[in-house]
Amino acid sequence: MPWSAALRDTAKSGLVPDRALSDPRRAARGALAVALVVFPVLAIAGTKPATSAAMGAFIAGTATFQRSFRPRASLGAAAGLALGVSTFLGYAAVGLPPAFPLLLAAWSFGAGLIWAVGPTGGVVAATTVSVMLVVVQLPVSLATALGHAALCALGGAVQALTVLLWPVDRWxxxxxxxxxxxxxxxxxxxxxxxxxxxxxxxxxxxxxxxxxxxxxPWQQRHRPAGMRxxxxxxxxxxxxxxxxxxxxxxxxxxxxxxxxxxxxxxxxxxxxxxxxxxxxxxxxxxxxxxxxxxxxxxxxxxxxxxxxxxxxxxxxxxxxxxxxxxxxxxxxxxxxETDPWPGTPGGLRRPSLLRMVPSAAEAIRRQLQPRSAVFQHAVRMSGVVTISYLVARPFGLHHGYWAPLTAAMVMRPDFAQTFSRGVARLAGTVAGVAVTTAVVQLADPGVWLSAVLAVICIFGAYLTLRTGYAVTTACVSAYVVFLLGLQAGNPLETALERVLLTLLGGVVALGAYALFPTWQTARLAERLAEWLAAAGRYSAEVMATFGDPAGRDRRAVRDALLDSREARSELLQAIERADAEPVKHADQVPELSRKQLDRARAAVGLLGRSAVLMEAHLPDADSPPVPGAAEFADELRYATAIAAAAVLIGEPVDFSGLREAHARWDASLARRPEGGIEDRTTVARSGAALVMQAAADLEKAVRHRRVPSGA
Structure with a gap:
């Protein structure tokens, strides 16, 4: 797809809102938690501490709206703690001009790496960067930095407590x-x-x-019985x-x-x-x-x-x-509650956030390689946020942090989300700032009314989280304007600065992705090879169970199915993202055209279907084995692994060895007396015939490979 079409489509996806809204009760609960923090702190400590507390409560509340299956209270508390740490470090470093850009670069890099854990963690980590940029613009001494950090954490704690006391559709x-x-x-x-x-x-x-x-463990004890x-x-x-x-x-x-x-x-x-x-x-x-x-x-x-x-x-x-x-x-x-295969342990355990740290660290460690999309996103995010901050500083703008803040909130690991969010954020910021500035100019709200309006905007932001990023950004921009309006400043000048700096941050972010992209198109062959290997293991495990019903571990079938399902999902996601990228498929994957990819997908899908059909008739442990099925399963596992490697490196796929093994096995079954062929033997033979059809289709699909220029 050409760049013009890609930019048009991604901009349209970012600007067109959905009709869906968040649950009004959840939105009201989140806004109430912010109010419970802001107004007492404003009355006791003043505007600057109230700003820190409000930012912490708002971002922690946003974490409770993420698509996560953890208890919402734990998400809010964890987000508040992360915000407190980022706030304290930001305050500690902002007084030293060389130290803060280095801290910002390192923190942004780490926030980008959190995407290895999952999208919820990645989104929350990005918000900690934005809070670090916003809050530390309110100058305080290092002695009070810890207090501001504690107020951010307090906002998360209040959100968590509110979720516990006011449960809304917990399941x-x-x-x-x-x-x-x-x-x-x-x-x-x-x-x-x-x-x-x-x-x-x-x-x-x-x-x-x-x-x-x-x-x-808490969810295990309180789960509704009807969901088990x-x-x-x-x-x-x-x-x-x-x-x-x-x-x-x-x-x-x-x-x-x-x-x-x-x-x-x-x-x-x-x-x-x-x-x-x-x-x-x-x-x-x-x-x-x-x-x-x-x-x-x-x-x-x-x-x-x-x-x-x-x-x-x-x-x-x-x-x-x-x-x-x-x-x-x-x-x-x-x-x-059991896993769907007999003989497997029941119940899936989710570790606590604290116990997740070792596995999260291991997931991040695996991404520390140049070809990793997460690593490239982390490097890109670190560079973009730091450059936006440094570019805005020479102009002496009081709200220069809006440029790196925009970059931090816009950046995503893939092209489509980054560009659609960039356009949506610019449109939402312009609308939110324009409306809020007009309100400030005409109504001239005082400190308390500004705080009330900020809480109302928070309610709007929570309510429209499912509506679209542009609408949510408009509410968030209005919230930040009212919140920072507690400080002194010229509203018109501030509004113009925010719009221009948002544009600057968005341009830097989108330009960085255009110059240093992570194209999913280039990874399609790799994703196809992973699915082929996983589907081959799944089919082989099912076939092996027919060959040795008593000796096979049924968990192997389950694990192979999950691997195949995950690999197929990753391929489908990569194809969806690749379709939105402004690159030609043949330019990025010269040895595998898009037409060949589609045919290869159909062939691997048929291989997986053979396992699905056989899985429906898995023999009991006391059933007689199907002669020769275990040996054919071993050959199938080996052949599909070799074929996956061939797809990955651009070599022809050859299933001649598997074809010979199948011919020998099928001939031996055909020589058996008619009355000796059991129903499950017929199922195994039919499944093997599907496997061979899939192998032939895959050979044809990738037979004529393009040779990269210069090879």
Whole structure:
């Protein structure tokens, strides 16, 4: 996509607001916490301490609105502590001209690295940079720096306390994540009804649902009983739907059996929708009228499913009944939270923030390499924030910190978010500053009225966090204007400075990304190779279970599935971001065209689908093994790993060894007596045939590779 089109599209995405609003109760709770800090401090200590306390309370409140499954109180307290540390260090260094830019560069670099832990941590870390820039502009002695830092931390503590005393939809995020997984299953059932070979589900709802099911000890004790076990049931439903619909291991391709399968899939979709609505609302499920269609009997003279298709339909009806019973009974003894595979430990534990420090440090350490997108973002953010600060200083502007503040809040690891947020922030700042300045000029509010207006703007910012960054920025800009309006200064001159410095910070940030980009397009082949290797391991683990039902650890299947799902999600995200980048695909990945990438994705998707279909019919531990399945699984694991390396380095993919192994295995099974071939052996053979089809498709997809110029 050319630069003009990329900039137009990203600007449009940043400026077009959504109609969604945050929960007004949560917005009011956050604004109330700020008021509980600002007004007492303003009355006791004056305007400067009140400014520090208000900034801490506001940013800590913003942390409680992030998409996180931790208790909101812990997020607010942790954000307040981080703000207190950044404030104290900023005050300690600002009196020494050479020291503060160095501290700012180091702190911004560290804030950029926090993205390795997750987006919530990255957003909160970026806000600590902005608070460091804003608060330290209010000159104080080093002796009172610790007091200002304590006030910032106090703001976070009050936010945490308010969340505890005024709980609002405490489990809303977990319910939404779980309901989204069931809604995705319903859509998948409808797609399978029309197309038995429909593509994979969207992995993101299942990744999010699994993250939501990891609970702290406090959450384990207080979790609603009706939410226990539902994720595990959803994981069972996923392969069962595919196995029922696929004509190779499920219902026949045509005829009465296919019609019966369509009826069951339609009824399952309605039941899954009903489950999603009940989970979202926290109420017992209301069975749809189509529930009787899930039974296997049907009309007396109607079609009946047989074999593996019948087993899949029976299991699907049982799973949907279990899910409905879990919501209906609302009893802790109904079902225990388990992982979706037998023999695996139940419950996913989420460590406390303190215990997360070692794992977070390890995640950051892994990103300390030049090719890492997080490392490049940290370097870029550090440079942009520091340069913006140094460029604004020579002009002697009192509010010069707005340039680096804009840069810190705009920068993101990918192009689309950085540019859309840059445009949105400029538009929001101009609107917020213009309106606020007009109010100040016309009404001339005093200290207390300015504080009241600041709290109202905070309520607006919290309420519009889901509406769009431009609208939220307008509210935040108005809040900061009223807050710093507690200090002396010319309102018109201050407003003009803020707009110009916001423009300066945005230009520096966007220019830095344009000159030193982190293009996702260049990483598409790497992401494809990772997914291929993960899908190969998943398919091999499932196949190996058929070969040795008693000796295989079922956790290996679970872990391989999670790796494959995560790798596919990362590829999809990379493709989505690459589509918004102003670079041609062939320029960045010369050995793999976009058309080849799409074909290769379809081939790897078929490889993963083979594992999904077989997983729905995993044998019990006491089942007889399928002869030769374990040996074929070993060959499959090796061949897909070699193929992934070939995709990564631009070499041809060759599955000739796997093809020979499959021919030998299939021939040995074909020589067995007809009566000796069991149902699960047929499933394994069908799965292996899908694997070989995927291997052939992948070979064709990447056969003619472009050779980079100069190679």
């Amino acid at each position: 809303e995020a977990q319910r939404e994540a779980l309901a989204d997984a069931y809604a995705e299953l319903a859509d998948y059932a409808r797609r399978l009804r029309q197309d038995p070979l429909a593509a994979h589900l969207d992995p993101e709802p299942f990744i999010t649902a699994r993250s939501a099911s990891a609970l702290t 076990g539902l994720r595990g049931i959803a994981e069972h439903i996923r392969p069962t739907l595919a196995a029922l619909a696929d004509p190779r291991v499920g219902a026949p391709a045509e005829g009465p059996g296919r019609d019966r399968a369509r009826e069951i899939l339609a009824a399952a979709a309605e039941s899954l929708d009903a489950l999603a609505r009940a989970i979202r609302a926290g109420e017992p499920v209301r069975p749809p009228r189509s529930t009787p269609a899930l039974t296997l009997a049907g009309p007396v003279d109607g079609p009946r499913l047989t074999g593996s298709a019948r087993r899949s339909a029976k299991r699907l009806a049982s799973l949907l009944t279990r899910a409905a019973d879990t919501l209906d009974r609302q009893d802790s003894s109904t079902v225990r």
